[in-house]
Amino acid sequence: MNKYENDITHIRQMMERSSTFISLSGLSGVGAGLVALVGCLLTFYILGEHQIDYFDGKPNYYSYQVIMQLAGVASATLILAIASGIYFTVQKSKKLGFPLWSSATRNTVNAASFPLVIGGLFCIIVTWHHLFYLVAPCMLIFYGLALVSASKYTHKDIYYLGVFELVLGIFATIFVGYGLVFWGIGFGILHIIYGILIHQKYK
Amino acid sequence: MKDIDISNINKDFESRVRLGIMSILMVNEWVNFNDMKQMLELSDGNLSSHTTALENKHYLEVRKAFVGKKPETSYRATVEGKLSFQKHVEALAALIGKV
Numbered sequence: 001m002n003k004y005e006n007d008i009t010h011i012r013q014m015m016e017r018s019s020t021f022i023s024l025s026g027l028s029g030v031g032a033g034l035v036a037l038v039g040c041l042l043t044f045y046i047l048g049e050h051q052i053d054y055f056d057g058k059p060n061y062y063s064y065q066v067i068m069q070l071a072g073v074a075s076a077t078l079i080l081a082i083a084s085g086i087y088f089t090v091q092k093s094k095k096l097g098f099p100l101w102s103s104a105t106r107n108t109v110n111a112a113s114f115p116l117v118i119g120g121l122f123c124i125i126v127t128w129h130h131l132f133y134l135v136a137p138c139m140l141i142f143y144g145l146a147l148v149s150a151s152k153y154t155h156k157d158i159y160y161l162g163v164f165e166l167v168l169g170i171f172a173t174i175f176v177g178y179g180l181v182f183w184g185i186g187f188g189i190l191h192i193i194y195g196i197l198i199h200q201k202y203k
Numbered sequence: 204m205k206d207i208d209i210s211n212i213n214k215d216f217e218s219r220v221r222l223g224i225m226s227i228l229m230v231n232e233w234v235n236f237n238d239m240k241q242m243l244e245l246s247d248g249n250l251s252s253h254t255t256a257l258e259n260k261h262y263l264e265v266r267k268a269f270v271g272k273k274p275e276t277s278y279r280a281t282v283e284g285k286l287s288f289q290k291h292v293e294a295l296a297a298l299i300g301k302v
Contacts, residue, residue, distance in 0.1 A: 004295045007222055011292060014226035018234070018242055099238040103231045 021108040021154040023093035023100055026202065029195025031084030037188035039077030043180060046070060061130055081187075104153055112150035115142050136179030140169030140186045155202065161194045211294035213287055215260055220245060220253045225288045228263060228280035235277040254278060262287060 046069050052062065062070075093100040119142020126134045147162030165186050172182035216222055223243045227234055240250050257263045262284030266277045280288070 004298050007219075008292070008295050008299060010219060010222055011226045011295075014223045014242070015230045018227040019230040097241060097244070099241045102238050102242075103234065 017098070018102070019104050019153070021102075021104040022202070023089050023096060023098055023105070024108070024154050024158075024198075025088040025092035026195040026197065026199025027088040027092075028085040029191045029198060031088060031195075032081040033188050033191030033195060035077055035081045035084060036191060037184060039073055040180060040184040040188055042073045043070060046073065062132065067127075107153040108150050111153060112146040115146040115149060118142065119146070133176050133179055134173070136183035137169050137172035137176075140165050140172055140182060143186070144169055155198060157194065157198055157201070161190065164190055211290045212298070213291040213294075215257070215262070216288060216291045218253065220249065221257060224250075224253060224257060224278070225262070225280065225284065228278060229285060229288060233266065233277040233279050235275050239278065257284070260284075 046066065050063070050066050052066065090100060119138065122142065123135050123138050126132075126138055144162045144165030144167075147158050147165060149162075151157075151159035151162060168182050168186040168190075172179050172186075175182075216225060220243060224239065227239060227242060236250065239245075239254075240247065243250065254263065254265070258265055261281055263278050263280050266279070268275055268277070
């Protein structure tokens with residue numbers, strides 16, 4: 001009889017492992033979070049240097065130079081965060097001896113990329129309208145949606161991370177002007193906390 | 204005690220490897236040879252002998268395609284394969300639950 005029970009367990013395990021993106025590493029979150037915090041601090045510094053009050057929550061006309069500096073910080077943050085995410089996930093996949101680019105990985109990436117691409121475009125357009133104070137809330141909201149949609153194919157904990165990001169995004173939209181603070185909490189601190197939790201849970 | 208119908212226990216799925224192959228194909232569309240091999244931790248020969256057996260029973264279909272210059276073999280469960288496996292799993296569950 002034990003054999004049948006083992007069979008059922010084996011079936012369940014194989015179904016779950018093969019359809020879930022289990023290589024997603026918690027350290028990826030920690031890395032991305034640290035990068036985000038540094039990016040956030042740099043942004044504060046740049047705004048301070050140019051004596052811009054980000055917190056006034058009004059449509060601002062920043063100089064070309066400021067925009068270029070901010071865009072530079074933003075791109076560097078994005079690239080480094082993605083690179084750290086990929087690096088730790090590749091390591092985890094090697095450790096597990098599981099294929100990295102499986103159908104589960106593809107599903108996860110597909111589910112996340114739709115809201116992310118639309119969100120990215122939206123944020124660029126928002127910037128184009130000089131509504132800089134809306135960029136941070138928009139990023140939080142679209143990122144939250146991406147996580148919720150990707151959570152179907154990976155650790156379920158990602159769903160709640162997504163919900164937290166959405167809540168922060170909504171608050172950031174209400175308290176216009178504090179976007180950068182909410183952004184730092186959402187992309188920096190939440191990533192680090194969640195990364196550690198996931199790392200502990202799926203060692 | 205109610206008699207248990209064990210006629211649904213399918214001999215074709217008795218090996219661990221075949222259980223694994225069918226489980227993976229129940230929840231994924233096309234799965235290529237290398238991914239399958241890694242997930243089940245098998246050797247080439249071992250995996251291909253079992254997939255051939257399952258293919259001969261029409262439980263799965265095989266697709267051979269070229270990715271760049273490399274040939275790639277992928278597998279998908281047929282409708283018949285999915286139904287038979289489903290019955291097998293139900294029979295297993297019944298056996299565990301009722302004894």
